[in-house]
Amino acid sequence: MRAVQFSRYGGPEVLEIVERPDPHPGPGQVRVVVHAAGISATDTKLRSGSLSFGADLPQTTGTDVAGIVDEVGEGVTDVAVGDRVFGVSDDHAAAADLALLTIRAPIPASLGFVDAAALPVALETATRGLDQLGVKDGTLLFVNGASGGIGSTVVQLAVARGARVIGSAGPRNQEYLRLLGAEPVTYGDGMATRVRALVPDGVDVALDVAGSGVLPELIDLTGDPSRVITVADMDAAQYGVHFSNGFTDGHGFHAMHDVGALVDAGRFWLPVDHTFPFERIADAHRVSDGGHVRGRLVLVV
Structure with missing residues (x-):
């Protein structure tokens, strides 16, 4: 599969599209065919080296993801192959053709993949x-x-x-x-x-x-x-x-299961400022680095 990674820290120019082995889900995981991936400030800080979670280089990139389930791991009962879901890439590799998710939820009926990919971390x-x-x-x-x-x-x-x-x-x-x-x-x-x-x-x-x-x-x-x-x-x-951070304080991902009612009632809307094709992820990072983004940036895979 195609995936975006960086082998050194720096500006958006260090991002490269490479071929990586297809991942397969373990217990509790699902694999999705990625349709869209959100671009966050965390992504750009990890790429620049100003933030580190201790991972070795090369590193993949991307947290928020939306797509269609195409494989399920042992014990998964909440979703099935063919379901539309959004969630968090387990290995920070949402900018790819395929991604593994443990934290996920069904995409609200009124949302498309691009809008759903903007939501999880926010x-x-x-x-x-x-x-x-x-x-x-x-x-x-x-x-x-x-x-x-x-x-x-x-x-x-x-x-x-x-x-x-x-x-x-x-x-x-x-x-x-x-x-x-x-x-x-x-x-x-x-x-x-x-x-x-x-x-x-x-x-x-x-x-x-x-x-x-x-x-x-x-x-x-x-x-x-x-x-x-x-x-x-x-x-x-x-x-x-x-x-506050989700590593030490506990997380609020339960909101992913609750937001559909607000969306369907017209009480919640997270605008997508710009979308970018997969091949232009460096441009997406440049816009993110520049600040002043209204809503979110999303990569269309």
């Missing part, structure tokens, strides 16, 4: 953060970086829980945030002041998904570091803020 990260902050009906939440893939997901899931959401984004995405159900403010100098113009007493809790050095402002807005969580700022500990 859903998990957003749900984990909201759960840890205890966001529920009546919560006043501030989201730093609300227009990206994870931020867009956080806003809509929080609104679905009955929360009031204020979110930061650039000037071009202010109306977009209103469409998602948030009250927008622009990021940058004076952001906290703009938030307090909407809510003079501050907010109940804050979730940082942008990692843009605003944790002191979020602590000021909430009144307590324990009311702030970041999924993006590696300096969180020095401020007494919890850095």
